[in-house]
Structures are given as structure tokens and as C-alpha cells.
Amino acid sequence: MKLHGYFRSSAAYRVRIALNLKGLTAEHLPHHLRKGEQTAPDYLAINPQGLVPTLEGDGGTALTQSLAIIEWLDETHPSPPLLPADPLRRAKVRAFALAIACDVHPVQNLKVLARLRQLGLAEEKVTEWAAWINREGLAACEALIKGEQGPFCFGDRPTMADLCLVPQLANARRFGVDVSAYPRLLKAEAAAKEMKAFADAAPDKQPDAE
Amino acid sequence: MKLHGYFRSSAAYRVRIALNLKGLTAEHLPHHLRKGEQTAPDYLAINPQGLVPTLEGDGGTALTQSLAIIEWLDETHPSPPLLPADPLRRAKVRAFALAIACDVHPVQNLKVLARLRQLGLAEEKVTEWAAWINREGLAACEALIKGEQGPFCFGDRPTMADLCLVPQLANARRFGVDVSAYPRLLKAEAAAKEMKAFADAAPDKQPDAE
Incomplete structure (x- = not known):
């Protein structure tokens, strides 16, 4: 592959x-x-x-x-498995993943930020836009798993939700978001980052990292 | 429910x-x-x-x-079923659905357009933004199914792809996009609209329609 x-x-x-x-x-x-x-x-x-x-x-x-x-x-x-077996739990995991993959990431990706610049927005305002959509989305994600024990987003092993969360938190930090507002998300991130599968996938470990 | x-x-x-x-x-x-x-x-x-x-x-x-x-x-x-049985075909259907649900719709939803207005963008530019992301996304979707016979997006019955396409085409028209540029998408839409399940779900058939 x-x-x-x-x-x-x-x-x-x-x-x-x-x-x-x-x-x-x-x-x-x-x-x-x-x-x-x-x-x-x-x-x-x-x-x-x-x-x-x-x-x-x-x-x-x-x-x-x-x-x-x-x-x-x-x-x-x-x-x-990256999804639980129970349909209701699968729906919860997918909803969390989609809350990031649909409602946060595409609103702050390179193409959209480039378009904002073309409209004449100053760099500071572009970063503010990206930080805004990250804050909105992460606050909702924090609420989505507030009743979940963890340590991962949903239970004691990583799911598709964690696969979306960890990269999005990296983006949020790049845009200057204070992620300490989301303690439950940080708990899941900490559990994930202890795993070699997550650590090896980090941007700074990739051959094209700058 | x-x-x-x-x-x-x-x-x-x-x-x-x-x-x-x-x-x-x-x-x-x-x-x-x-x-x-x-x-x-x-x-x-x-x-x-x-x-x-x-x-x-x-x-x-x-x-x-x-x-x-x-x-x-x-x-x-x-x-x-709303997805094919074969994993590869399922992936194709999901990718089409996500190309709309992630990369078009959230970039032109109410919240994002309201934020553009808050940044001082004129109404005409806001509509242009929404039309732009619809054109980009629909052109990609047209390419994603160019080899598919149809008449639906993927095969002879509706899938999750058609469930995303039909509502998005309605949005695109509201934003003034010339959808005649996407003949394969229109073919799928026409097949879908012949079904009562699609017709009854249309916005103007809902009790809260204005």
C-alpha cells in the first residue's frame, strides 16, 4: 500500500x-x-x-x-477494532469523529485559510478564524464525552474518535488555542500518546517534516 | 423516535x-x-x-x-441497505458522502457564513464564498463517479452518497451555482427524485417550511 x-x-x-x-x-x-x-x-x-x-x-x-x-x-x-461492537456506541464514536472531521478541520484547512487571505483578511484575523472553529469544536467534543470514564475518548482502548482528536489538538495548539479548557480531551490524548502507534504517526516523525 | x-x-x-x-x-x-x-x-x-x-x-x-x-x-x-456489501465499494460511497459532508457543507453552513458577515464581508461576497465551495466540491464529486453507470451515484439503487448529493445540490442552487456543469450528478439526482422517499424529504414538504 x-x-x-x-x-x-x-x-x-x-x-x-x-x-x-x-x-x-x-x-x-x-x-x-x-x-x-x-x-x-x-x-x-x-x-x-x-x-x-x-x-x-x-x-x-x-x-x-x-x-x-x-x-x-x-x-x-x-x-x-477502531469502532465498538454495539451500534449505539459505534454511533457515538462516529459522531465524535465527524464533529472534528466535518465541523472543525475543513473550516480551518489550508484551502479555506488561503481563501480568507484572498478576501483581504490580515494574517492575525486568519489565525483567529482557525482558533475560533477549533475552540467551538473542541468544547463540543469535551461535552460529548463528559460522561465517559476513559481514559480514551470512549473506553479503555483507542477508537476512531481518538484518531481524530489527537491530530486536531495538534492543530489547535498551532493556532494558539488554550487547550487546558478541555481536560477530558487532554486525558484521552495523554493515553493515546503513550502508545507507539500514535507516537510514530506524529508530524515531526515523518520523513517530510520541516 | x-x-x-x-x-x-x-x-x-x-x-x-x-x-x-x-x-x-x-x-x-x-x-x-x-x-x-x-x-x-x-x-x-x-x-x-x-x-x-x-x-x-x-x-x-x-x-x-x-x-x-x-x-x-x-x-x-x-x-x-444504504451502503454496498463490498468493503471497497463501501469506501467509495463513504468517500463521496464525506466529500460533501466534510468539505462542502460545513464551509457554507449558517455559522460560517454568519462569521464571514461579522468580519465585514458584504452579502454578495458571502454568497460568492458559498458558491465557490459548492462548485469545488461538486466538481470533485462529478469526477469521483465519472466511471459509474448509475443511474444513482453508485449503481441502481440509492446509497449514502445520494443522500448527501440531493440536499447539497439544493444548497448549490440557492447560492446561484450553475449545476448544469455536473451532468452525472444531475442524472443521479433525477433518479433519486423519482422516489417518494426523496420527494417526501424535500425542504418544501416539511411542516416548518417557509
Whole structure:
């Protein structure tokens, strides 16, 4: 398998964690997003959105969208599971993951922030925008798991929720968000970061890290 | 079951279609998003994001995030299926759905457009922003299914992809996007709109429609 990514892409980071947890290896093919490499025609042919990640299978299949890739990995390599067995618990885990993957990350990704700059927004206001959507989303996530013992988001092992949380907290810090407001999220992050699968997937451990 | 929604919310619209396809009925509880009813404390207690939809089960459970709700409906009421059986095909359907649910809809929802207005953007520029992200996303979706015969997005019956596409096309038209640029998407939409499950879920058929 080949994983098209970028060290700082939090969506690619989610898939790196999933691969590590499943004990799978993939060749990492970095695309420098700030240089626009993800819009090269060859890449658009496998990912028409011009986003990372894309997971290329050995049979020439190309899977896009981090959560679709993670669901596919979980269905084809069930151990260890990244979703609970009970449908209601699965829905809770997915809702948490989607609260980040839909309502936070895409509103502060490179493309959207670049568009804000094009509209004439000063850099300080652009960062404020990114910090705002991170705060909104993380506060909601904190509430979503307030009754969960943990230490992970949902129970005593990582799920798709943790795969989304850890990269998003990294983004939030880059945008200057005071994450101490979210103690339950930090508890889950601490548990995750003790695992080699999470540690090895961190942006600064990637070959293209700057 | 109770579905908390809003006639014009495209995320609630997805779940309305899913319920109809599954032959399930739910009491519809509208929240007027433009009046901010979704931020009432009682509602935030079941949906900390202050978004619609929320599906309340008979046992007092509250499920949030449209795609998590749809996955739950599909797992607990398998017929007719909203995802194919093959893992690779499931990944393709989910990726299409997520390309809309993550990368288009949240970038043009009420909250984000309101924030753009707060930054001093003129109404015309706000609409242009919404049209831009719809065009970007729909063009990618058109490419994602260009090799698919159809008539639906993936095959001869609706999947989660169509549940996301039809409401998003409605949004795109509201923002003045020329959707004739996406003939394959329009083919899928036409097939969907012939089904009562889709027609009955349309915004103008809802009790709170204006």
C-alpha cells in the first residue's frame, strides 16, 4: 500500500495512526501542500478533490477521505477494532469523529485559510478564524464525552474518535488555542500518546517534516 | 423516535431521506436555525454542537451527526441497505458522502457564513464564498463517479452518497451555482427524485417550511 500524505495534514495523520494500530505498513508519498503539489494532474487523477490522504491499494485502487479509509481498514483488518461492537456506541464514536472531521478541520484547512487571505483578511484575523472553529469544536467534543470514564475518548482502548482528536489538538495548539479548557480531551490524548502507534504517526516523525 | 431538524438544513434532509427509505417514522421537531433555537440550553444538553439533526431514540438516547445517524440506521435496520456489501465499494460511497459532508457543507453552513458577515464581508461576497465551495466540491464529486453507470451515484439503487448529493445540490442552487456543469450528478439526482422517499424529504414538504 501507498499512503499519499503530508506530515502536517491532520487527515493524513489520522490514517497513519490507523495503519500503525493495525500493524500495517505503507510506503509514504509526501505531497507538499503549501507548494500546491496536491493539484498536480497525476494526483488529481487518483484524488479529484486534490486533498490528502489517498491510500493506494496493491490492486491499483485509490481510496480517498480519511474516515472512509479508516472504516475500510477496520472492515478489512478487524483487529484491533477502531469502532465498538454495539451500534449505539459505534454511533457515538462516529459522531465524535465527524464533529472534528466535518465541523472543525475543513473550516480551518489550508484551502479555506488561503481563501480568507484572498478576501483581504490580515494574517492575525486568519489565525483567529482557525482558533475560533477549533475552540467551538473542541468544547463540543469535551461535552460529548463528559460522561465517559476513559481514559480514551470512549473506553479503555483507542477508537476512531481518538484518531481524530489527537491530530486536531495538534492543530489547535498551532493556532494558539488554550487547550487546558478541555481536560477530558487532554486525558484521552495523554493515553493515546503513550502508545507507539500514535507516537510514530506524529508530524515531526515523518520523513517530510520541516 | 424524534428527529430534531430544520426544513432547510441539508444535514437533517439527509436523515429524513434515510428514515423514509427505511420505512421508519419519526416525530419531527423543528428548530428555527436562523432564530438561534438550536442554542437553547435544553437542546445543547442533547446536542452540544448546537447543530441539527439529532435523532432521539425511544430509550432516551440522542444521536448526533447525520452520517453517524445514517450508519446507525443502516446497522440497526439493514433493509434496504444504504451502503454496498463490498468493503471497497463501501469506501467509495463513504468517500463521496464525506466529500460533501466534510468539505462542502460545513464551509457554507449558517455559522460560517454568519462569521464571514461579522468580519465585514458584504452579502454578495458571502454568497460568492458559498458558491465557490459548492462548485469545488461538486466538481470533485462529478469526477469521483465519472466511471459509474448509475443511474444513482453508485449503481441502481440509492446509497449514502445520494443522500448527501440531493440536499447539497439544493444548497448549490440557492447560492446561484450553475449545476448544469455536473451532468452525472444531475442524472443521479433525477433518479433519486423519482422516489417518494426523496420527494417526501424535500425542504418544501416539511411542516416548518417557509
